[in-house]
Amino acid sequence: MDQCQHYYHMCSRYKGKQVTITDFSGVEYRGRIVNVDQQYVYLEQEGRGFGGFGYGYYGGFYGGYYRPIVPIALAGIAGFALGALFFW
Numbered sequence: 001m002d003q004c005q006h007y008y009h010m011c012s013r014y015k016g017k018q019v020t021i022t023d024f025s026g027v028e029y030r031g032r033i034v035n036v037d038q039q040y041v042y043l044e045q046e047g048r049g050f051g052g053f054g055y056g057y058y059g060g061f062y063g064g065y066y067r068p069i070v071p072i073a074l075a076g077i078a079g080f081a082l083g084a085l086f087f088w
Helices: 003-013
Strands: 018-023 028-036 040-045 069-073 077-082 085-087
Touching (some): 003 028, 003 040, 003 077, 018 040, 018 069, 028 069
Antiparallel strands (some): 018 077, 028 040, 077 085
């Protein structure tokens, strides 16, 4: 099994869970896995993004906050952590 398939199955297994993913350049992504396809894992990042100004409808959100969803290439994953466990 190649690396992409390994991470695809792992991310599919932990869909809905909070994880930390590190890419090959050393950048860490933290969030909840919301979707996985054959090329990407999609994380809903921790924290909040600004979705409006509090005055009516703006950008698909009604004056509030949203959590950004970030796609991460399965081929670019160098490390994967769930809780205190690391999978390499």
